[in-house]
Amino acid sequence: MKLSNHRNHGSASPIELSMTAMIDVVFLLLIFFLVTSKIVQPERQVAADIRAEMASGNLVSTDLQPALIEITHSGGTTVFQLGAIRTSRLLDLKTPLVQFSDKSEGAFVRVGDEVSFEQVAQAIAMCKSAGFVSVSYLPGD
Amino acid sequence: MKLSKSKRSHSLGFSMTPMIDIVFLLIIFFLTASQFTRDLQHPLSLARVAHGAVQPVTTEVTFNMDKDGILFVSGEQLTLRSAIAKLEQKRNLRGRDASRFRIELRCDRRCPTDPVNRLIERLSELGIRQVFVSVTDD
Numbered sequence: 198m199k200l201s202n203h204r205n206h207g208s209a210s211p212i213e214l215s216m217t218a219m220i221d222v223v224f225l226l227l228i229f230f231l232v233t234s235k236i237v238q239p240e241r242q243v244a245a246d247i248r249a250e251m252a253s254g255n256l257v258s259t260d261l262q263p264a265l266i267e268i269t270h271s272g273g274t275t276v277f278q279l280g281a282i283r284t285s286r287l288l289d290l291k292t293p294l295v296q297f298s299d300k301s302e303g304a305f306v307r308v309g310d311e312v313s314f315e316q317v318a319q320a321i322a323m324c325k326s327a328g329f330v331s332v333s334y335l336p337g338d
Numbered sequence: 339m340k341l342s343k344s345k346r347s348h349s350l351g352f353s354m355t356p357m358i359d360i361v362f363l364l365i366i367f368f369l370t371a372s373q374f375t376r377d378l379q380h381p382l383s384l385a386r387v388a389h390g391a392v393q394p395v396t397t398e399v400t401f402n403m404d405k406d407g408i409l410f411v412s413g414e415q416l417t418l419r420s421a422i423a424k425l426e427q428k429r430n431l432r433g434r435d436a437s438r439f440r441i442e443l444r445c446d447r448r449c450p451t452d453p454v455n456r457l458i459e460r461l462s463e464l465g466i467r468q469v470f471v472s473v474t475d476d
Contacts, residue, residue, distance in 0.1 A: 215355045239474070244468055245471055326389035336456075
């Protein structure tokens with residue numbers, strides 16, 4: 198009975214690659230990735246300065262009006278106020294923020310209680326994208 | 339009955355199969371370990387912003403706040419007082435200037451701002467001047 202036909206020849210290459218085992222492992226790896234992988238949304242960051250001690254006082258020492266967005270919760274909706282502009286849509290403040298003359302002093306976001314955090318993060322990010330050097334988070338009273 | 343024909347070979351054979359096995363085993367180990375590390379981050383639905391966010395920087399401490407305003411630090415649920423105590427301890431151990439201490443704030447987008455405001459006030463009292471708010475792209 199002949200069980201094996203394998204024979205080492207002197208001319209054969211000393212390194213032999215078994216494809217069957219390698220394909221087994223590769224498929225195992227593929228299944229591992231398919232089972233364990235999950236879609237994660239990439240995170241980004243928005244830097245915000247903290248100016249808690251200035252929350253109720255004067256924001257800047259100059260006579261210029263600061264870029265101060267006040268976010269409050271009133272009558273079941275969130276209200277954004279920038280100077281004389283009072284709106285429930287944050288996007289309405291984009292143009293005035295972009296057109297703001299002096300951006301070197303930075304912008305300020307005063308946040309009242311009972312507002313959802315997403316609107317605060319969006320306000321900070323909007324100030325950043327409008328070109329303000331820094332954006333300060335002021336916790337409301 | 340002759341079962342096998344034994345022949346002594348003088349050449350050094352190099353079997354690739356066990357080497358590939360070990361290499362792939364190592365790859366799986368490292369990938370699994372990195373997955374565990376990522377899972378340490380508290381799963382939150384972060385605020386979505388269209389513009390203004392940048393690539394994340396490395397921070398020393400991460401405060402996670404869920405939609406109910408409950409605070410988690412390193413996977414552990416903490417009160418504001420204990421979280422601040424932990425932060426102070428860490429700062430003292432490192433011996434660094436508080437204003438240069440990097441804090442990451444990961445808040446759920448539905449989180450009310452009341453606990454966030456209290457946290458910011460306490461961080462300010464500690465001398466921290468900046469936080470990095472985590473967001474996702476809209």
